[in-house]
Amino acid sequence: MKQQQFSAGEIVFVFYQYPSIQQVVNIQEAAVVNNPDNPKELALFLFETYYPLTNDMLIFTSEMDAEQAYHQYFH
Numbered sequence: 743m744k745q746q747q748f749s750a751g752e753i754v755f756v757f758y759q760y761p762s763i764q765q766v767v768n769i770q771e772a773a774v775v776n777n778p779d780n781p782k783e784l785a786l787f788l789f790e791t792y793y794p795l796t797n798d799m800l801i802f803t804s805e806m807d808a809e810q811a812y813h814q815y816f817h
Contacts, residue, residue: 748774748784754801755808756786767816769808 748754751774758770770788777785777794785792786799793799802808 748795748801750774750776750784752803754786754803755805756788756799756801757808757812758788767812769805769812771805 754772754774755769756772757767760766760768772786772788774784774795775787775792777783778792784795786795786801787793795801800811802811
């Protein structure tokens with residue numbers, strides 16, 4: 743999947759797999775922010791943690807798109 747261009751301040755939706763319960767995947771809202779470790783890069787801010795924005799992430803700009811993909815992949 744080609745990485746979309748994002749800007750700091752955008753709200754996006756991602757699949758989040760709970761570390762303690764590997765079988766549970768939810769759609770979670772996250773914020774695109776400047777990476778505090780490297781301000782020239784963007785990161786996702788999710789659950790009080792920064793995640794560097796990479797091409798490996800499946801990111802949706804709308805909750806509806808995330809829900810459609812969730813049902814396609816997990817149901």
